[in-house]
Amino acid sequence: MSDNRFSVPQQWRAWMWQGEALQQEIISAEPLQPHDVLVQNAAIGLNPVDWKVLASQIGKVPGVDGAGTVVALGAEVDPGLLGARVAYHQSLRRNGSFAEFTVLTAQVLMRLPDELDFATAASLPCPMLTAWQAIEKVPTQPGAAILIAGAGGSAGHFLVQMAQARGFEVTTLSHERHWSRLHALGAKRCLSDSMHNAEATQRRYFAVIDAVGPEHAAHLADNLLANGHLVCIQGRVEQWPCGPFGRALSLHEVALGALHLHGDAQQWRALTQQGERLMAQLVQGKLESELLLHFPYDQLPAQLLALQHRNFSGKQIILL
Structure with a gap:
């Protein structure tokens, strides 16, 4: 389901891993599966896992973390999600966040507090949820x-x-x-x-x-x-x-990817609800985000390389 309030393109730009480098390609839209949504990305968070798993991403769009707006829904998705501001952690088996739009399973979405901007939200899913899973052990x-x-x-x-x-x-x-x-x-x-x-x-x-x-x-x-x-x-x-x-x-x-492969709906609800609580704590000043380093979309490959050879403090965020 889509809505005339939102622009749902037939094609969009994406960075794809071609074995030696990220190359910008054009992705063609396909019909959404019943439990999928389409998110228009406003910000992308870079994580070490993004470069560590590139060998398994040949011909795919990498990237696990992003934030943006839900612009289209599969047939079985709650209509109330349309237009929602969300952050997400994507499965490595699907095209990821290094793109203008990303198709995701609806259960991985976390709704954002009104006060939380997209750049901060994109910095959170992988590190924040990994930290929560670790301390819960x-x-x-x-x-x-x-x-x-x-x-x-x-x-x-x-x-x-x-x-x-x-x-x-x-x-x-x-x-x-x-x-x-x-x-x-x-x-x-x-x-x-x-x-x-x-x-x-x-x-x-x-x-x-x-x-x-x-x-x-x-x-x-x-x-x-x-x-x-x-x-x-x-x-x-x-x-x-x-x-x-x-x-x-x-x-x-600790592995967030385990839930994408072996988690059930109850586990995903627990994880995303906890993520939303943690984001609320951040807005309330009970939790502090990292120093955010903002870069334009065309600098994504260079920043991913810089992350691999990290000698800086802060979190790289790609803005669209």
Whole structure:
């Protein structure tokens, strides 16, 4: 279903991955499936996953995060969604957000508060929902020590705030350039890897959330207390990092993509409703967004390359 209030084109521009580079192509519209919607993108959020999975995106439009307006509906979609301002996290199996328009399953949409602009909204889905999933893996114990590794990134930005709000005593591992921001967000202690390694035998944590990689996560497992929790965001630990019935750790992995492949409607409702609550907290000043770096649509390939070789703070947003 469409509406004469909205312009629904037969073709639109998109960046497609052709194996070596992003190339701008023209996408032709196809009839929407019953549970799909068409979103006219106003802003695109860039995430590390966007370049990490390019090998699987040949001939497709990459991009998982975007925000914009619903301009057309499939036959089985709630008519009240037409014209809604939304943000979304897209499945890697479908054409993504690096385009003027994106076709999505309606259940992945999050409605925006009136006060939230599209650029901020596009910066949120992947890091904010990943952070929420990660902190949900850890039983809340106010006063317990938690270590967040890779805290300078987007997920870490939200994790520090969520952990602090739940009463954890937060220590972070990151580059020094992030420390003042992380302290302001609620981290009690900010360390580099070398500083952490120097005191590793002196401190133990109830939980470690790692956003660096599986080897890094396995290394940090030795810093966990008995019955502690190791949460992996950037690659999971393949082998249990301690002997059986010794430290008795719980291992967790976090992947938003799992819901696209194996989630049910109830799980999606829980995730998107939580996303909408978190966006409301941001509007209310209870949660702080990252520093946003705005770029025009034609700079998307250059900014994706810059993200791969990151040496800056902030979140890249592509505006349409």
